[in-house]
Amino acid sequence: xxxxxxxxxxxxxxxxxxxxxxxxxxxxxxxxxxxxxxxxxxxxxxxxxxxxxxxxxxxxxxxxxxxxxxxxxxxxxxxxxxxxxxxxxxxxxxxxxxxxxxxxxxxxxxxxxxxxxxxxxxxxxxxxxxxxxxxxxxxxxxxxxxxxxxxxxxxxxxxxxxxxxxxx
Amino acid sequence: xxxxxxxxxxxxxxxxxxxxxxxxxxxxxxxxxxxxxxxxxxxxxxxxxxxxxxxxxxxxxxxxxxxxxxxxxxxxxxxxxxxxxx
Numbered sequence: 369x370x371x372x373x374x375x376x377x378x379x380x381x382x383x384x385x386x387x388x389x390x391x392x393x394x395x396x397x398x399x400x401x402x403x404x405x406x407x408x409x410x411x412x413x414x415x416x417x418x419x420x421x422x423x424x425x426x427x428x429x430x431x432x433x434x435x436x437x438x439x440x441x442x443x444x445x446x447x448x449x450x451x452x453x454x455x456x457x458x459x460x461x462x463x464x465x466x467x468x469x470x471x472x473x474x475x476x477x478x479x480x481x482x483x484x485x486x487x488x489x490x491x492x493x494x495x496x497x498x499x500x501x502x503x504x505x506x507x508x509x510x511x512x513x514x515x516x517x518x519x520x521x522x523x524x525x526x527x528x529x530x531x532x533x534x535x536x
Numbered sequence: 537x538x539x540x541x542x543x544x545x546x547x548x549x550x551x552x553x554x555x556x557x558x559x560x561x562x563x564x565x566x567x568x569x570x571x572x573x574x575x576x577x578x579x580x581x582x583x584x585x586x587x588x589x590x591x592x593x594x595x596x597x598x599x600x601x602x603x604x605x606x607x608x609x610x611x612x613x614x615x616x617x618x619x620x621x622x
Binding site: 380381384385386387388389390391392393394395398399402417420421424426427430431432433437440441444445446447448464466486487488 | 572574575576577578579581583584585587590594596598601602604608609611613616
């Protein structure tokens with residue numbers, strides 16, 4: 369019997385980077401989702417960020433990315449991804465509260481094993497866990513670093529939203 | 537195969553609305569949506585179409601592309617935080 373696929377959360381930019389360069393590491397991450405090798409966990413926050421980022425004038429000008437192309441990708445992901453509803457805020461990250469959304473509402477709530485991102489604020493969280501961090505098995509370069517997450521229940525047991533320093 | 541599945545009144549209303557907008561009955565609409573969900577996803581190369589050629593023509597490296605996207609994301613977040621909350 370085959371093992372269940374790795375559960376992962378992708379930063380919204382992984383989708384945009386993969387759309388532009390399907391042969392690059394971000395593109396390989398998305399292909400792994402479309403092939404069923406990774407179970408992608410998403411929620412409305414990621415979709416909103418993705419759509420907003422795709423509409424940024426800087427991105428439109430450089431990448432000539434049409435909103436319809438993003439919609440097509442979301443339609444395909446709809447077939448394979450796991451969509452997560454609202455979850456309680458159990459993790460706080462003052463350095464960038466939006467990054468906490470990836471952890472709180474998506475990764476912890478969905479039981480994801482990794483977050484794929486090249487966001488420095490998120491990657492710095494990994495430093496707290498670097499000894500336990502596992503390399504992503506597709507052999508992505510450094511940006512696809514993985515953050516191994518504690519269980520959602522271990523966060524829920526805490527009385528208040530916790531800081532990264534509590535995460536060690 | 538015929539399926540009979542419970543849906544919430546809210547979901548039913550939304551499905552009826554979308555079926556009406558498409559000019560079909562709710563059963564046909566639901567069946568089409570299930571067929572769509574069961575279909576094999578297209579490959580990323582099919583979805584992205586000419587974007588890869590555009591990327592190559594831009595002369596950017598993949599790292600530069602990533603940096604551009606990170607910058608745009610953080611600018612968008614800053615703008616969002618600056619907007620009054622609904």
